[in-house]
Amino acid sequence: MAAVVRTLILSTLAAVGLALVLAGGALAEPSPLELSAPASPAAHAISDIYWVVFGVALGLFALVLLGLAGALARSRRAGTDSEPGPLTPRTLGLFAAIPVAAVVVVAVVVFARLSAAQDAPAAGAAGTLQVKVEARQAGWTYTYANGATASDRLRVPTGAVVRLLLTSADVTHSWWVPALGGQVRIYPGETASAAFRADRDGVFEGRSTVPSGRTFDRLTIAVEALPQAEYDAWLEQAAAAKGGSNSGG
Amino acid sequence: MEARRSAAPAHVVPWQNGRVVRWLAATNHKQVGILTVLTSLVFLLVAVAYGLVMQAQLAVANNTIVSRNGFAALVTMHGVTMLFLVVLPAVLGLATYITPLLIGARDMALPRVSALSYWLYVFAGVLITATWLSTGGAPKATFASLVPLAQGDFSKGQAQTILGLALILLAVGWLLWAVNTLATVAGRRAEGMTWCRLPVFVWSATVAAAVLLVTAPVLAVATALLVLDREAGTHILTGSGSARTYDHLFWFFAQPAIGVMAILAAGISSEVIPVFSRRAIAARRPLIVAIAAIGLFSIVSYGRHLTATGQSSWAESVFMIAALALVAVAAFAVAVWVATLWGSRPRLTTALLFSVGFIVLFSVGVLASLFLAAFPVSWQLAGTTLESAQLAYLVQGGVLFAVFAGLFYWWPKMFGRVLDERLGKLQYVLMFVGFNTAFVPQFMLGVLGLPSGVATYTNPDWEGYQVSSLVGAGIVAAGILVFAFNAVRTLLAGTRVGRDPWSGDTLEWFAESPPVPQNFATLPPIESARPVRDTRRRLKAAGG
CATH class of the missing domain: 2.60.40.420 (Cupredoxins -  blue copper proteins)
Structure with a gap:
């Protein structure tokens, strides 16, 4: 029991640590969370993609931390000798669907903003x-x-x-x-x-x-x-x- | 035994029976595995020392405690040592130790080949470390031996050639490990140990072997071309396009090699987490499929290291999709481990703590790879310290934490004594806190525009980040020293344990601790993936 409490404290510390890192990063000048201020159309487009990736990565990481904290907290209630059964196909489907959906979002945004991120006019274009x-x-x-x-x-x-x-x-x-x-x-x-x-x-x-x-x-x-x-x-x-x-x- | 010794005092012991020689001449998978892991831990101390010196140089802007040449050498040696002499050998050594025990075999299929793999590794490691003594010092062209920087015109002296020869020896050793492991899993399973009942770790070792079988020869060939150019003037990798060709060959090995480390780490965690959660892994077959998919996609996605080299958008897209698929399957595996802990009653041993740490750090490494997979973002961030931090989270963070989980888990099997749990938890806290303190700032510096591998910088705003990294690296080093102390103390005076100190599921816990040379005198019936648990329950039912 004490071990579980210790782990809960540690996982809370981890969450606080993550929040501090993000808050400190957001407040620092220049911010170490954002790409240097874009000064071209291509850099703007890449920055847009960057923020989507940032959101997706942070969202998935938050799910992992929540899952771990939940797993360690829930275990206190279990007291029986019986083992939990294997995951249902529905849970497995969810476990597959969430990461797939997340990376599909990344791919879609990359393809949507690709030409802008390249911003490469044909050679010899006027001007x-x-x-x-x-x-x-x-x-x-x-x-x-x-x-x-x-x-x-x-x-x-x-x-x-x-x-x-x-x-x-x-x-x-x-x-x-x-x-x-x-x-x-x-x-x-x-x-x-x-x-x-x-x-x-x-x-x-x-x-x-x-x-x-x-x-x-x-x-x-x-x-x-x-x-x-x-x-x-x-x-x-x-x-x-x-x-x-x-x-x- | 004492009686026999005193009865024949004049008897000449055959030379093979000496205490040291028995280890030097060992071919038994247990001795070879233990030697490999312990050797990798020695190189870990070396690699950490390199890292501390580098970070001390970087702590202050315009610092000059290390010369520019010296720093380039440290960058190269740190990368080569950490990846190829520490983490990869550590996971392969653990696999050599545990695979035959997990499948109920007496030994690897090719015991002398096990020993050859190990001695190739030792020889290569000594050669690489000895390059400091060569004319001009250690190699300076990064762990990738960048062409043409690594060629004669730009890297004089013998170091780069010695590194090349050592890498060829290592690649041959890994290839032999792969053949040996595949032969063992295919041919040496005990009766009843069907493919479907193989422990997840054995599946990991099989996938890892298949990947190395395909990719290790490519490293050997690419490196041989470079060595030939340097020493025989063959001009194979000179001229237009050859630097690009070399980069493709190198990453066709290196990206899957990182995958191999991750796969074996995943295998270790898939053994440790269920046992300490007192339940079966939450989704065995889907997890095995995911691990196999990590192997496949880590090969196909190799080209994501070659963004911004002028390849077509089509090529960039294919590599991105493979890299994204890699992230998705790795995230699925993470979900299965978390689900295994969910609703169970975990015993928070050091082994489980390191597995939880593995899940966290591995997740960061995998998710940070999204920045490098989404290729337009990679055009901004490839080659920065964000990329090296991402690699560190996967390898030094994720995989090394899994190695420590495996060591705390299997140490009683290896030596019959259990590592001190209190020291283990101290080590865990030091390493987890230190690691994040060291590498989170490197993510940030990468976004701010610092390439990895620069000897110094002029911007004083970056000093705070670098000092944090130095402090973190120091804390990690302290954690590793705690482990060294714990290991020595345990070997000398640790608590002795019986066959099955953790109530394990798999066959190694049926063997003596440490196992007899042929591993098992008898085997329990194998009717599921958890034969030892089955036996325990049967005995309990019979007894009660």
Whole structure:
């Protein structure tokens, strides 16, 4: 009996612990429960799917905890020697139906929001800005159509569709800027592509998620979304600087 | 025995009969199983030490107590050791110990093969750990030996080659375990032990063996290609597309290997929970089907580790559906275990507590995999510490808790002495609290955008999470030390028990504790899945 009471206390502690974790997560700034503030249509769509998955996972986990707490609490009442019989087909059906329904919800939401989560306009679509991105263990190089290059950050005009053609000069990397959308793996010898549209100005941080050796922690990404006019001015200047350095060298 | 010893003092004992040699030359499944489990516990101490050093480095932003190279080596060694030298061998070793006893057999079908599997594991484990001493130190290309990072241009020195050779030895050992287990279950069941009466654990071992039979050779081949490239300049895994090919081969092994660990953990829990709930498992056949389905879907869903590699939406969808099916069948199994506890009168032994802990942590691991199965979300979270925390909840949390449940349950059978329950409960509380304190913050850091495996970070906001993980890891380590103390103390002076200390259901409780070399002098009639319970009731009816 005392053991059962102890277990009840422990399971209450577990529930309180879960509640504290969720409450603490909700209050912290930035919240460790939500994906970084979406700044592109794709990131918005992924965030929507994320919350559905979060709800489904939390709901099922709550059922498990409730079931365990109920099982341990109920046992106090049982006093007979007889064994409970096997589960009825109806209970079994319920045990199968609840998880299946839960994962079907996840699948439906994924398929419903998939095209939005990809937000990948056809290559060469009007107004598409194409940038070549080369990944190296030591950092990133961005090459624009007019020959301008940059390695500190990727500058793009806010609202434009940006298509990246990503290659790696050494090992496998990935391109991941959470606020702008999902990651893309960059295998050496292949050209990966990614597309995004920043829907507000700002600097968005990201990084590679594929371990790449001793400089992995420094392989960070910064994408700066600028108003079109500022972007144009920067691009012209960068191309001129590039041209100047070329003729000088 | 004393009399015989004094009667022939000058008699030369054959070398095979020495106390140490008897263990070193053992082929009996009980000795091999015990050796495997104890060896895996030694590597557990090593893995926990790696984890503590890593977490100490991560506790503070911009920390430099471990060099970047050193950290990459720790990441690799922690992953390899925890998965391939601790958790997988622990469950396979338990299976080797208990499977013949559960089916009423004298031994495994191929006793020398049991011993070979074990010594391959020991040799590989020593090789892997010894890479710290090689030129350039331990391997640094993660436990997946990422191509091309693991190739000669980027990983100089011998460590990566040694790791590759050791992985091939391990894969061969697992393949031999699979063949041995299938042969034993198929051919060595006692009379009356039909397939329908096999304990759930034996079904788990059978499914696990079938999965390893298919997947272990793939690891051996993928690793051999890498080793050939490194040492013989074959250029098999160079050029466009080969890194992708290698990733597919590796995960075709690794995802099902995690499934194998989960399947055997499920088998352990399906033995422990009914006995301490004093009833039959609530739905035997559906549970067995679910365990088999976990095996199947863990193979088919391997590609969910390859999201965002540019594969088609069709491929992403198929892998997602398999991964979702995996979640659904695992959730069904959880429901059956909870239902078994429901309305029963559980005896809250340490073994049952660890099984309850297994249910909770395993559920978290399974449900967190939804974030990685729903592939657009995986585009955000794959490769982050959320993914490593999810894996930890499945493997170091779920499966390792089931291993401890199995150890507390079967220890009296193994050694004839019962582990101290009070120390066991202390260990349980330390490990459960410590584990969650360590890994919940890692889920959160992943959502905040921290990839796993980075040597340091600049954001001071993350220090609180990392310090919590360090404290939690320390508490887990304390729990494991409590177990080590308990194990040694019990072996020296534990309470001796008879054949059946827990009122068990299955045949191992009919054998002596510890069993004689051939396991059983006689067997009870086997007329159901719970022959020992049947016998107990028959005796009671006859006596009363």
